[in-house]
Amino acid sequence: MKKTLTTLMALALLATGCKDDKKTEETSAKPEATIAPVSDATMENAVIYEANIRNYSPEGTFNEFTKDIPKLKELGVKVVWLMPVYPISMKRRKATADKSIEDITDPAEKKKYLGSYYAITDYTAINPDLGTLEDFQKLVKTAHDNGMYVILDWVANHTGWDHKWITEHPEYYEKNKKGEVTDPLNPETGEPWGWTDVAHLDYKSKTLYEPMTNEMLYWVKEQGIDGFRCDVADNVPTEFWNYAIPKLKEVKPVFMLMESDKEYLLKGQFDMGYGWVAHHLMNDVAKGKKQVVDLKKFLAERPGKYEADDIFMNFTSNHDENAWNGTEYERLDGGAEAFAALTYVMPGMPLIYTGQEYDVKKRLKFFEQDPIDKNAGKMFAVYEKLGKLKNENPALNGGKKPASFKLLYTSDTESVLAFEREKDGKKVIYVANLSKQPITFNIPVDGTFTNYMTGEKVTFKDKQKIEAEGWQYWILTQ
Known part of the structure; x- marks a missing residue:
């Protein structure tokens, strides 16, 4: 009887053209999971893709992005x-x-x-510019069907x-001396960041912990997503993350990415941080502001600063x-491909950004x-070949057991940057001239390898002279 009555009410609403869009979205069926829960093992050889839905297509919708998930x-x-x-x-957009x-x-x-994605008016609703909740659910299901996890x-x-x-909970927000809600301030200097379109939340009293956690739980419980990328994670107290993430x-199981490289956050609840230092070194090496020796020094010293399972x-x-x-073409000059390859073969997880x-x-x-x-x-x-190597060769494992x-x-x-990765009897060697000038050099590599990107067999003899064009690189497999 109850089911019949609900059906009749729904038909009546459709017949009169009356529809509460928000309620319709909230009562949509939870997507069924078609993928095993996220695990440490699945992240060892993963590639991550950052989807800017607004700019992915002329339509700027979930549905247009979902069509390309198989790609x-x-x-x-x-x-x-x-x-x-x-x-x-809309206010102060x-x-x-x-x-x-x-x-x-x-x-x-x-x-x-259309404003910044990061000026949010409702944590548990969908931006109508991107589509409906049903469209979002279709995206998640399609990703899961194709062996991909979705993080928000x-x-x-x-x-x-x-x-x-x-208006309902002003106690959740930071205030200035006049008692007015303020935009975010730099915690070190107290000066505004310039993010005038957003209001700064206050975690000092901890009254915000439960409501914010509940907002996150909605997406995990009701929509079946697999984790979060946490914006400016180190501007939020570590205590909050230690409270919220265990509840998720x-x-x-969820995968947690933080927009930070702070070691104390990785020692807590997060699985992966941003490789900011490596990124900025790549930019500086490409511009001639730093040398490859600086990048080598960082790669050699980073394991001593972080724990072995930090990604x-x-x-x-x-x-x-x-x-x-x-763009990478502006910042990395002609070395965009060589540095892209580096992000796949160095320890960690490579990112592809929309476009x-x-x-x-x-x-x-x-x-x-x-x-x-x-x-x-x-x-x-290029990304297709690099992705295949990353997915299939354990020598490029970059997770918690790298x-x-x-x-x-x-x-x-x-x-010249050269290094080798090895695991389970597999070895990958990366050699690159990270400059625009042709050079001649030698390295202590001896043997016959496959130049992975071209498929050609190449033979190296210990300390033989190697000629390299500007930005030329090799990924050697054996």
């Missing part, structure tokens, strides 16, 4: 990181880096400014100015780097739609 599988992707999927606040939407007077122009971008540090907590793991995400680009500091697989050479606009051109160029095939890593001596310490 991501071709690239060896095992983790899909979705940039925030939640509704964006940014139009440009230094202009608010309130500064725009032309109504037609005002419409194009979580912004625990601040909300948009339209969030109901500002009581529901199911780092390696990247040549991401949404912040692309938008504010330039990198299609050779996109523009800075994607941050506050409005700016779709990529999805015409496969050179890099799709393959060994050993730097190799070269006669050119300024320009």
Whole structure:
């Protein structure tokens, strides 16, 4: 009887054209899991993809991205990181880096400014610009069906100015001396970051711990997602993460990525951090501000600073780097491919950011739609080959039980990086001229190998002279 009555009520609503979209979304069926729970073993040889849904297609929707998930599988992707999927606040919405939407007077122009994904007005709703909850559920199911885990971008540090907590729970927010809710401040200097479109949350009293954790639990319990990428994780007290993440793991295993490289966070609840130091060194080496010896020094010393099971995400680009500091082609000169290959073979997990697989050479606009051109160029095939090697060769394991890593001596310490990785009887050697100048050098490598990227057999003799063009690299398998 109850089921029949519910059906009749639903039909009546449809017949009258009345529909409560929010309620419809909230009562949608939970996606059924078609993939084993995330585990340490699944992360050993994973590739992660950062999806900027707004700019992935001209439509800027979940559905258009979902269509291409099988293509991501071709690239060896095992983790899909979705940039925030939640509704964006209108109040103080940014139009440009230094202009608010309130500064725009032309109504037609005002419409194009969609704001920052990170100015959230409701943590448990879907941004209608991207689609519906059902569309989101289809994306998650399709990813799971293709052997991929889905993690959501979580912004625990601040909300948009339209969030109901500002009026219903002002005690959740940081205040200035006048008692006014403030935008986020740099904890070291007390100065504003310039994130004027968001309101800074206050964790000092701990009253926020439970409600924020409950918001995260919704996505794990009700929508079956597999973890979170936590925005500015080190701006949120470690105590909160130590409170919240175990509660998520009581529901199911989750994978936790932090936008930080702080060792104290990795010693706690997070699985993977950002490889910021390596990223900035790659940029500086490409620009001639640093030498390869500086990159070698970092790679040699990092294991002493972190624990053996700490994972780092390696990247040549991401949404912040692309938008504010330039594309990998701007920052890495002609070495974009050589450094991309490095992110796959060095310890850690490689990241592909939206558009990198299609050779996109523009800075994607941050506050409005700016779709990529999805015409496969050179890099799709490069990422496909690198992904296959990462997925299949244990010598590139980069998770909690990584393959060994050993730097190799070269006669050119300024320009050449060489190292070997080894595990379970498999070995991979990376050799690269990380400069734009042709060079001659030697390395202590002896044997016949396959040049993985070309498929050709190559023979190296100990300390033989090797000629390399600018940015030339080898990935040697045996």
